[in-house]
Amino acid sequence: MEYxxxxxxxxxxxxxLKNRSxxxxxxxxxxxxxxxxxxxxxxxxxxxxxxxNYTLSDSFARYYRQQGFNVLHPIGFDSFGMPAENAAIKNGxxxxxxxxxxxxxxxxxxxxxxxxxxKERELATSDxxxxxxxxxxxxxxxxxxLLYRKKGFLNWCPSCHTVLANEQVIxxxxxxxxxxxxxxxxxxxxFKITQYGDELLSDLSKLEGGWPKQVLTMQENWIGKSNGLxxxxxxxEASKAKLDGKFDxxxxxxxxxxxxxxxxxxxxxxxxxxxxxxxENAGLDADAISxxxxxxxxxxxxxxxxxxxxxxxxEVLHPLTGKKIPIWCANFVLMDYGSGAVxxxxxxxxxxxxxxxxxxxxxxxxxxxxxxxxxxxxxxxxVGELFDSAEFSGMNSKExxxxxxxxxxxxxxxxxxTNYKLKDWGVSRQRYWGAPIPFVHCHDCGLVMEKKENLPxxxxxxxxxxxxxxxxxxxxxxxxxxxxxxxxxATRETDTMDTFVESSWYFLRFCASPKNxxxxxxxxxxxxxxxxxxHYIGGIEHAILxxxxxxxxTKVFRDLGYLEFDEPFDKLLTQGMVLKDGAKMSKSxxxxxxxxxxxxxxxxxxxxxxxxxxxPPTQELEWNDSAVEGAFKFIKRFYDRSSNVxxxxxxPQIEHSSLSKEEKFARKKVYEALVRxxxxxxxKYTFNTMIAGVMEAxxxxxTQNNSDVWSEGYWILSSIMExxxxxxxxxxxxxxxxxxxxxxxxxxxxxxxxxxxxLGVSVNGKVRAEIEVALDTAQGEIVSLAKESVAxxxxxxxxxxxxVVPNRLVNLVVKG
RNA sequence: GCCGCUGUGGUGGAAUGGUAUACACGCUCGAUUCAAAAUCGAGUUCGAAAGAAUGUCGGUUCGAGUCCGACCAGCGGUACCA
Numbered sequence: 069m070e071y072x073x074x075x076x077x078x079x080x081x082x083x084x085l086k087n088r089s090x091x092x093x094x095x096x097x098x099x100x101x102x103x104x105x106x107x108x109x110x111x112x113x114x115x116x117x118x119x120x121n122y123t124l125s126d127s128f129a130r131y132y133r134q135q136g137f138n139v140l141h142p143i144g145f146d147s148f149g150m151p152a153e154n155a156a157i158k159n160g161x162x163x164x165x166x167x168x169x170x171x172x173x174x175x176x177x178x179x180x181x182x183x184x185x186x187k188e189r190e191l192a193t194s195d196x197x198x199x200x201x202x203x204x205x206x207x208x209x210x211x212x213x214l215l216y217r218k219k220g221f222l223n224w225c226p227s228c229h230t231v232l233a234n235e236q237v238i239x240x241x242x243x244x245x246x247x248x249x250x251x252x253x254x255x256x257x258x259f260k261i262t263q264y265g266d267e268l269l270s271d272l273s274k275l276e277g278g279w280p281k282q283v284l285t286m287q288e289n290w291i292g293k294s295n296g297l298x299x300x301x302x303x304x305e306a307s308k309a310k311l312d313g314k315f316d317x318x319x320x321x322x323x324x325x326x327x328x329x330x331x332x333x334x335x336x337x338x339x340x341x342x343x344x345x346x347x348e349n350a351g352l353d354a355d356a357i358s359x360x361x362x363x364x365x366x367x368x369x370x371x372x373x374x375x376x377x378x379x380x381x382x383e384v385l386h387p388l389t390g391k392k393i394p395i396w397c398a399n400f401v402l403m404d405y406g407s408g409a410v411x412x413x414x415x416x417x418x419x420x421x422x423x424x425x426x427x428x429x430x431x432x433x434x435x436x437x438x439x440x441x442x443x444x445x446x447x448x449x450x451v452g453e454l455f456d457s458a459e460f461s462g463m464n465s466k467e468x469x470x471x472x473x474x475x476x477x478x479x480x481x482x483x484x485x486t487n488y489k490l491k492d493w494g495v496s497r498q499r500y501w502g503a504p505i506p507f508v509h510c511h512d513c514g515l516v517m518e519k520k521e522n523l524p525x526x527x528x529x530x531x532x533x534x535x536x537x538x539x540x541x542x543x544x545x546x547x548x549x550x551x552x553x554x555x556x557x558a559t560r561e562t563d564t565m566d567t568f569v570e571s572s573w574y575f576l577r578f579c580a581s582p583k584n585x586x587x588x589x590x591x592x593x594x595x596x597x598x599x600x601x602x603h604y605i606g607g608i609e610h611a612i613l614x615x616x617x618x619x620x621x622t623k624v625f626r627d628l629g630y631l632e633f634d635e636p637f638d639k640l641l642t643q644g645m646v647l648k649d650g651a652k653m654s655k656s657x658x659x660x661x662x663x664x665x666x667x668x669x670x671x672x673x674x675x676x677x678x679x680x681x682x683x684p685p686t687q688e689l690e691w692n693d694s695a696v697e698g699a700f701k702f703i704k705r706f707y708d709r710s711s712n713v714x715x716x717x718x719x720p721q722i723e724h725s726s727l728s729k730e731e732k733f734a735r736k737k738v739y740e741a742l743v744r745x746x747x748x749x750x751x752k753y754t755f756n757t758m759i760a761g762v763m764e765a766x767x768x769x770x771t772q773n774n775s776d777v778w779s780e781g782y783w784i785l786s787s788i789m790e791x792x793x794x795x796x797x798x799x800x801x802x803x804x805x806x807x808x809x810x811x812x813x814x815x816x817x818x819x820x821x822x823x824x825x826x827l828g829v830s831v832n833g834k835v836r837a838e839i840e841v842a843l844d845t846a847q848g849e850i851v852s853l854a855k856e857s858v859a860x861x862x863x864x865x866x867x868x869x870x871x872v873v874p875n876r877l878v879n880l881v882v883k884g
Numbered sequence: 885g886c887c888g889c890u891g892u893g894g895u896g897g898a899a900u901g902g903u904a905u906a907c908a909c910g911c912u913c914g915a916u917u918c919a920a921a922a923u924c925g926a927g928u929u930c931g932a933a934a935g936a937a938u939g940u941c942g943g944u945u946c947g948a949g950u951c952c953g954a955c956c957a958g959c960g961g962u963a964c965c966a
Binding site for chain 2: 335611757767871
């Protein structure tokens with residue numbers, strides 16, 4: 069029969085839909101598997117990265133269904149976000165229409181690829197029902213003090229009139245219009261993720277083994293825990309007077325307390341409150357003020373280009389020596405790390421050194437290498453031996469660090485402190501297409517939460533999107549409301565939430581039974597059954613932000629009483645990128661391959677087979693047209709050779725000992741493929757080797773013509789391949805096996821029994837010959853056969869050692 | 885700079901410390917065909933051979949692509965984090 073991908077694929081896609089084949093059961097006594105792909109943004113069309121992602125999760129889902137598990141394999145759309153607004157600006161389409169049109173199209177693509185997603189649990193995060201529950205959680209978090217509002221210096225694009233996230237700033241410019249961004253002091257909502265910093269770090273150990281090491285390391289570095297000493301530097305009397313008595317001193321943090329005797333100046337971030345005070349109270353001249361303003365507004369890229377600063381005319385006293393230390397304002401000091409102020413030890417820190425050289429500040433070395441001499445041309449930043457450090461002189465750095473912290477604590481002038489690079493998560497965006505933050509500003513009551521029964525606070529549809537400013541702010545009526553507390557006139561918050569908020573809990577929403585979707589976000593019972601996600605599959609680009617935020621939400625929900633576990637994703641599989649001509653597929657490079665075109669030409673099964681066969685999932689995948697052709701040929705051959713198979717409702721029973729050598733070999737290859745398949749799904753995820761095993765089995769079946777062996781072979785192979793090329797396999801299975809073989813397959817040990825084995829013979833580790841011996845051959849005889857086979861290499865040599873590795877090889881060690 | 889990953893035929897890639905190059909692509913030859921496509925079959929690491937080869941150099945071992953150390957190259961993450 070001629071293979072037609074279109075006929076076969078359409079038939080089975082309709083069958084699956086009609087029979088609700090992929091809906092999870094509500095029977096919670098069954099063993100479950102929760103297989104999840106990272107859901108897509110509805111950009112319009114699927115790209116090959118998506119196809120790779122969903123082919124992987126689909127294979128897992130189908131495999132576990134065959135093994136008898138209750139499988140949840142849902143999909144949705146991460147459908148809020150800037151691109152919908154950008155499309156509106158460009159084509160005048162409404163963001164909502166643009167988004168939902170794209171979703172409809174992409175759903176049809178899912179169907180044509182044969183992905184076994186649950187239809188009934190499909191959702192989009194821009195659905196009002198989703199917004200409703202999300203706003204409820206935001207209110208919960210605000211009540212718990214995990215969401216707060218404060219002023220911060222944010223990235224601002226002067227041309228687009230909007231705040232930009234850090235990741236939307238590219239080389240110091242706006243990602244859309246290239247304008248140099250500036251910093252603007254604005255109100256912003258923040259999640260207090262730092263409160264969970266320690267747990268987010270320590271729980272990484274629970275993920276070891278299940279998550280790639282690389283991702284764990286990236287998260288660890290991102291959280292960036294460091295231990296050290298924090299202490300106050302106090303102003304002298306003259307400086308206090310200059311500051312109108314408002315400040316006694318300021319706090320600094322160091323990870324190198326062992327260098328404390330080398331402190332020769334201290335520096336404040338341009339945004340530091342002491343500097344603001346000086347600027348506002350005539351403590352600085354006009355030139356200095358404009359210089360500081362310049363530092364404050366320059367982008368972080370600019371600030372990294374060259375160190376600059378200015379002396380403030382203030383002095384503090386060294387906490388141990390009492391020596392006077394000058395205070396500078398320096399652009400390399402960051403306000404949002406530590407306390408925004410540092411002690412500077414130019415002799416032992418590269419940055420402090422560079423700054424001291426530029427402004428001709430004192431450099432006092434206090435640590436020298438254990439062996440060798442100090443080089444005064446550079447900072448010595450490694451550990452070493454202390455000198456000129458009072459009673460700590462002569463100690464090594466490590467010892468001195470502990471002792472100096474002890475000393476500070478005993479004298480009550482400082483304490484051991486831990487700092488994190490992790491910052492609180494700024495979540496407000498001055499944008500239309502996002503979930504509104506459910507708060508109200510009331511003249512009398514201040515910032516007030518919306519009442520839960522009024523949720524969702526939905527977006528208005530009659531808006532004008534120009535790309536300038538926040539459309540919600542400009543809408544004539546939307547923001548005007550009554551205060552939920554006092555009932556007086558008030559205004560709604562017009563900021564919307566970062567889209568990372570939606571993706572931080574969607575995996576929980578999928579656990580909810582759709583029949584209760586209106587009533588609740590999810591129930592505890594459903595969550596406890598389905599979570600954690602057994603296999604979470606997606607791109608490495610989400611290694612930090614999305615996965616960190618989802619972990620954070622899980623812990624918050626636990627503390628709110630919604631669930632009872634600590635981590636959402638048991639196993640994480642990060643797929644590699646899809647490349648063409650050695651570069652990532654992208655529209656701008658013009659090297660994309662459209663999935664629809666591949667399906668049209670070869671069918672979904674070919675696309676799926678190629679993607680899984682061409683490389684292991686974690687590696688980059690190089691697109692190759694002729695290899696796609698090869699995958700297509702295999703499917704055609706697989707379909708065609710089914711003419712050797714007869715109809716049966718149970719697996720054919722075969723008397724193994726009665727078979728010919730070729731027939732035995734074919735059976736062995738078939739069952740080897742089965743063993744490998746189980747290995748791959750449960751542990752190794754190297755689908756390419758599983759498929760290679762099936763190809764070997766096919767090649768072996770081809771060398772014989774026993775119809776029992778063919779039929780048994782197809783019974784097994786079409787079961788193994790069903791998760792990869794489902795349409796063809798369902799077709800074969802229905803024609804010959806009444807779909808009875810798409811289940812767990814038993815391994816038959818008898819096919820692995822052999823009468824003889826082939827051993828390699830090596831001399832000094834170099835393989836020189838092969839011998840075939842009967843299974844029960846005694847070791848002595850094996851050795852003498854081996855010697856015979858390599859006589860040529862033993863000539864004139866003395867054998868000093870004989871090593872026999874059972875079933876593998878014989879190694880003879882000789883000396884000549 | 886720091887952290888991580890990857891280096892195997894012409895190409896994608898196989899190989900629990902035990903016969904390197906499975907499987908596939910490509911290429912070559914042959915069958916089929918009036919011819920081509922499709923299909924089927926054979927061959928294909930390099931080298932005429934001895935022999936050599938898993939980025940380079942060392943080490944551990946009877947035996948190393950695999951383990952250890954140093955380096956080189958490519959890719960990715962991150963970065964004035966005190």
